[in-house]
Amino acid sequence: MELEKDIELQSDIGEKEVETHKRTDAKKEHRGKLLITLFLNTLYISTFTFGGGFVIITFMKRKFVDDLKWINEQEMLDMSALAQSSPGAIAVNAAILIGWKICGFPGMIVAVIGTILPPMVILAVLSFFYTAFAGNGYVALLLKGMQAGVAAVILDVVWGLGGNVIKERSKLSIIIMLTGFVAAFVFDINVIYIILAASMIGICKAILPRRQGVKS
Amino acid sequence: MPLIQSQVVETHGWLSMNEFINLITIAEMTPGPIGVNAASFVGTRIAGMGGAIIATFACILPSCFIVSLLAYIYGRYKQVSALQNILACLRPAIVALIASAGFSILGTVVFNGNHIQLSSVDWIGIGTFIVAFIVLRKWKWNPILVMSLCGVVGLGLNLLMGGIPK
Numbered sequence: 001m002e003l004e005k006d007i008e009l010q011s012d013i014g015e016k017e018v019e020t021h022k023r024t025d026a027k028k029e030h031r032g033k034l035l036i037t038l039f040l041n042t043l044y045i046s047t048f049t050f051g052g053g054f055v056i057i058t059f060m061k062r063k064f065v066d067d068l069k070w071i072n073e074q075e076m077l078d079m080s081a082l083a084q085s086s087p088g089a090i091a092v093n094a095a096i097l098i099g100w101k102i103c104g105f106p107g108m109i110v111a112v113i114g115t116i117l118p119p120m121v122i123l124a125v126l127s128f129f130y131t132a133f134a135g136n137g138y139v140a141l142l143l144k145g146m147q148a149g150v151a152a153v154i155l156d157v158v159w160g161l162g163g164n165v166i167k168e169r170s171k172l173s174i175i176i177m178l179t180g181f182v183a184a185f186v187f188d189i190n191v192i193y194i195i196l197a198a199s200m201i202g203i204c205k206a207i208l209p210r211r212q213g214v215k216s
Numbered sequence: 217m218p219l220i221q222s223q224v225v226e227t228h229g230w231l232s233m234n235e236f237i238n239l240i241t242i243a244e245m246t247p248g249p250i251g252v253n254a255a256s257f258v259g260t261r262i263a264g265m266g267g268a269i270i271a272t273f274a275c276i277l278p279s280c281f282i283v284s285l286l287a288y289i290y291g292r293y294k295q296v297s298a299l300q301n302i303l304a305c306l307r308p309a310i311v312a313l314i315a316s317a318g319f320s321i322l323g324t325v326v327f328n329g330n331h332i333q334l335s336s337v338d339w340i341g342i343g344t345f346i347v348a349f350i351v352l353r354k355w356k357w358n359p360i361l362v363m364s365l366c367g368v369v370g371l372g373l374n375l376l377m378g379g380i381p382k
Binding site for chain 2: 044045048054055057058059062074077078080081082083084086087089091092093096097100101108112116119120123124126128138141142143144145146147148149150151152153154155156157158159161162165170172173174176177178179180181183184185191194195197198199201202203205206207
């Protein structure tokens with residue numbers, strides 16, 4: 001009897017092991033799929049994103065926040081702040097952060113390669129006949145038309161983000177947003193100073209209530 | 217950009233100033249971050265495909281380290297209230313910066329990079345912008361599709377109005 005029980009127990013354990021194996025396999029497969037989706041999306045975004053870093057951030061927001069729902073809007077904005085305040089290209093930094101968040105180290109590698117591959121290939125090819133490309137009137141007109149589209153995409157995303165900031169009904173956030181915009185757009189103040197100023201306000205806000213608490 | 221120039225043109229003499237100006241034009245016209253574009257361009261000119269790969273990786277390696285460190289810190293201390301406060305103040309600032317980037321692109325579209333006056337207004341540019349914006353907001357079209365269509369429509373309309381470009 002005892003022996004039978006033992007055997008039963010063992011086979012139970014065996015089954016469980018098989019199950020856990022299956023589960024890790026499924027996890028691996030899921031991870032693989034996730035990595036492939038991540039790679040294809042960064043590749044796609046990077047291929048079609050003309051212009052500076054903030055353009056790619058708006059595209060990433062549309063894709064990863066609105067479509068895939070991998071991260072939420074706040075995280076996306078936090079990541080943009082981190083990407084902007086670190087040295088290097090915003091697009092690459094943002095890819096590192098999103099890749100890291102979604103799939104850890106492999107995710108980071110995949111997202112970075114997806115982001116830099118298209119410009120690398122395009123530039124390598126173009127460097128051989130760049131005068132023909134840069135001097136071509138058709139190309140210039142095409143790119144000029146695309147700029148109108150880029151502006152529309154960015155302002156569409158801004159409309160959504162700004163609307164959410166206003167919905168929060170925090171006076172401080174709205175003031176930061178408006179002064180930040182005036183500082184950047186009208187007075188052309190360097191981005192780094194604006195980010196520093198906003199962080200300082202955040203630090204003050206973190207310290208002040210605590211002091212009041214000690215007093216009372 | 218000035219940093220790249222001093223290294224590439226003055227210190228190493230890899231490109232002439234003229235070539236460098238072309239590089240900037242192309243780096244701004246093609247997709248991808250300018251730093252990476254410049255690195256691949258210079259790399260290819262000097263050492264072919266291998267040069268492009270090495271230059272690009274060297275260009276992003278430092279930011280990889282720094283950003284992963286920041287990502288780690290962010291993930292670890294995200295819940296701490298002090299950092300929460302700072303992030304809460306940074307978010308509206310980032311929205312403002314994105315808005316500013318969008319409006320300055322819109323500015324170059326509308327005024328063609330000229331002075332702000334009515335005569336230099338590009339009506340085709342404004343028209344495509346407005347249509348693109350409505351399509352994006354109301355029907356949530358794919359942004360990359362909208363952008364490409366804008367390019368084609370802009371090219372077509374400009375050709376119809378002004379003839380073949382020089």
